[in-house]
Amino acid sequence: MDVFFQQLINGLSLGGIYALIALGYTMVYGIIELINFAHGDIYTLGTFVSLAVLTGLGVSGELHGWPLLGVLVLSIFGAMLACGIAGVVIERLAYRRLRNAPRLAPLITAIGVSFILENIMQLWQGPSPVPFPSVIPNPSFQIGGVQIATKQILVVALAVVMMVGLQFFVYNTRLGKAMRATAQDRDAAQLMGININTTIAATFLIGSALAGAAGFVSGVYYGTTWFFNGFSAGLKAFTAAVLGGIGNLAGAMLGGFLIGVIEAMTAQYISDQWTNVVVFSVLVLVLIFRPSGLLGESLPEKV
């Protein structure tokens, strides 16, 4: 039974990273119905930027107390800021002009942007895996026979905090209200005096900043990264967003945790090589019975 709980912890921490990425996917999809394939690469960018901040500060090992807190805040903030700006710039340059084009055009553009980002990062950090310093002291807590590492708590806590904060933001602020209005009916929102361009740019800013935070966390959690990291993580996060109901924030989170746990349990009780098969079978089954995902609302068809 201990192994079961241990795997649950493993699955939840993996799922926390998926959930953080999935939040950005789901926000962008919710507002302009674009599957932003570049989102996974923004996540990798987040890891690299926080690595650059750590290197710039001369950090290469564990820190404690105030220096640790300062370094953490700086590198998370740096990653979120850089990724947020990257998201806004990408939206402005690559997606805005295509907002009213056929659906396929921005989708292909998104794939193109993803390749561009990957290659920029390959030029910047090289094509090989790059080690990430372990800044956080990592004592484990023993509960029964289950070991919980500090890093794992950090991942899950950050995912939950970000999701709750985002939920609050979207439902309780003016900008959040504008986002929801734009998502519901772009033209009507514009008629009501909402600046669509600013609202969509803000969505990209927040979604990409979350990916940046996820990037930092994954660097700390795995202790290594490389330029192509975002591809498979992005794909899984996208699956998580669809599973939970794309466009739904709590759904993205639920989907992320669910996929993480399914992966861990499959590795334990079936076989590691079947994880993707099981994950995608669950996705197919869920979509057969709930086409809009676990928490997705059945919206009127907009296409």
Added chain:
Amino acid sequence: MKRFSFAKTMAVAGALSLAASLVPTSALSQANAIKIGIDLPVSGADASDGIPTRNGAVLAIEEAKGASGFSFVADDLDDAVQGKHNPAQGAQNVKTFIADPAVLAIVGPFNSNVAKAEIPLTNDAGLVQISPSNTNPGLTKGPDAAKLRTNPVNNYFRVCTTDDKQGGAGAQFARKLGYSKVFIIDDNETYGKGLADVFEADFKADGGTVLGHEHITSGQQDFKALLTKAASLGPDFIYFGGTTSSGGGLVRKQMEDAGMKNVAYFGGDGISDAEFITVTGDMANNTYYTVAAPETSKLASAATFVADYKKRFGSDPGPYSANAYAIAQIEIAAINKAITADGGKMPTRAQVLANVAATKDFPTPIGKVGFDANGDTTNGILSLYAIKDGKSEFINQISFKD
């Protein structure tokens, strides 16, 4: 250019052959240049394997002298895509070589699954191909090898030992160190799975216990669940069949978080690159691996090669540099023999192939090399290494003479 060559004609004439002074230099190098194709992964995570290996071949080609006024050039292609060796890219590269009549022989590929994609093409074209490091037994022997070939004349050779020996050596070595319980992980590729399967069989035969054998998927990042499962079974060590880029580095790194910080790690030549130590950091220690090549620093025959390599590239040779050097030497000798036998004409690929196949007791830095009927080396040497304090240390070598 013209004025210059006129002014210098008298001075240079002695150094040039008669033909060269009559034919413009550019046309000469076009007509008389023989290309040796090199197909290795030289970018991405595989670069730390590929580049030192390529350098070995390049060194031999640069040192080579062509018979009857011919010269040798390296035609160097990369089979890595998105930072990892890619069979489809390898196939594309050998198609490029096949289409170029100046290419008479190929050095490579590095990875067994890439070889699987290339052998059918080069076999059909009758173009000789020698690998420095493909250790999968199925490339030369048994029904797997037959499936890869349409042409009865074998064109594929290798100068390294195969995984049936490498896996066995790993198993023997692990037992000698006193380990009895293993959990095996492989990357599900031709090389990795083949090696892990042989290791599993031999380790059991040597009296060891195999607690489990799992396969990971390409592009996988998170191995914590798999390693937690492994840790719960209490292995003495983890055996990994695969390369650093296909997960060998990340698996080792994540063992720390799965509560296996002090559990030993074993692998084949796939984790013998410098990249492994970079990726795994402190966790690199307590790792053991086998390499299907001799340790060049211990071989008297390799002393000149090692010195020349250091002088040319400013670094120590990699585990397969000497193999690649030996391959290029064998191919160049075969080509020169064909040129001489044919009275100074450009040889055909079939002539080169026949000469390579007949190679016997050919002196190279890695010892006297010859090929058996399958194309396997008759000079099988395996080296064993351990990583201590972040550095690879040679421990022992085993020789298999067929």
